[in-house]
Amino acid sequence: MIRFIARFITVVMIISAPNFAFSQNSEQNDEHTNSHADNHKEEGVGNFIIHHISDANEIHLFGNVSIPLPIIIFVEGKGLDVFMSSAFHDANGGHGHGPKHARGPLTGSHYTKDELGITAKDENGLDLAIWDISITKSVFGMFFVILLMILMLRSVAKNYARRPGLAPKGIASLMEPLILFVRDGIAHPILGKEKSKKFMSFLLTTFFFIVACNLLGLIPFIGGFNITGTVGVTIVLAGLVFVITTINGNKHYWGHIVSPPGVPFFVKLLLVPIEIFGILLKPTVLMIRLTANISAGHIIILSFVSLIFIFGKNSQAGGLGVGVFSTLFMIFMYLLELLVAFLQAYVFTLLAAIYFSEATQEPHH
């Protein structure tokens, strides 16, 4: 039961994270609105790329076609507003670029959406404090991944329970090499057979979640999900690693941080802050590595796309010539990203396992 509750909290935390990041942003909105209006006049390649790798309230397929997603906003003191993102219109009533406006159907608040998030004003034009818990593109992608993983891995588990001792069948034979890879390649060599039992469920869950999110981001023409490239998602994954490491840390681990043995007092004054900084730095680096790697892959592919249009603007022949090479490079980068999708999941799981093993190490000197 406790395990079930822990899993439930984990899922809720992962789902809600990007939105907290989102609503944090919206508080600083007013200072930035003016500078952003200026940016809209000349939309460069940078803006195009940033727009495509950041989280959004709709799944943009192509041109003006996009799938609206529900917007859920809790207005403090007024209540909950639920409406589809297609209700947002710009000043001319269209769906063009720039800030868009909508009226909340339940609280009557006036919402403004731009690149930094959603802000709310009441009838008198006063700012309202809001909690934006919308189902954004990343959240929708995560729901999809979670559903897919539950269906696939439940059927694998059932398969093993029904046919004990026999060779895997169906989808289980696809997943078995990956599960064994996490067990024999990550958990057993680093944590040891006994200790790895405790951490296997977390390691397997993170591995499959990250792989599935990375691969979903690589499927073209479905809106370009960038789930593991969103800081809100990876900060929760890294935060979970930090929490598990801290909770499982034994006397030996904390002893080495708070008072490293065999070190003179004055060196301790220097060493202890570094160690304490280190335990916070480890999950931070874990977060940045995953986010930056996945976002970088998207940025590179989008840059190659933009390159064609930059050259094509000057001459059609230039656009064609660059287009051929750009496409070839894009295919190469895409294949590299397929590798990176697995590699980053592997590295994340491996480092998590190493941190757990450091925290639970028994003294041996």
Added chain:
Amino acid sequence: MELLNILIEVAGPTTGQGLAGLGAGAAAIGAGIGVGTIGKGALEAMARQPESTDDLRANMILAAALVEGVALFGIIVCLLVAIG
């Protein structure tokens, strides 16, 4: 210094963005040297002891990931300067 000025002139519309571009390049150089050294060391070790290839591969990826993490720190800062 003159070279730096020219580079800044070429790289971007403002000094900050130009320097951010240079910074991203420097981060890439650092990561390239680091990962290259790791790859060299791992390949040499694998050539000497082919039976330890599996152990070496895991440690090689781990070390490369650590180097890359630091380089990505730099690149993220450059990105923030360039678009911020």
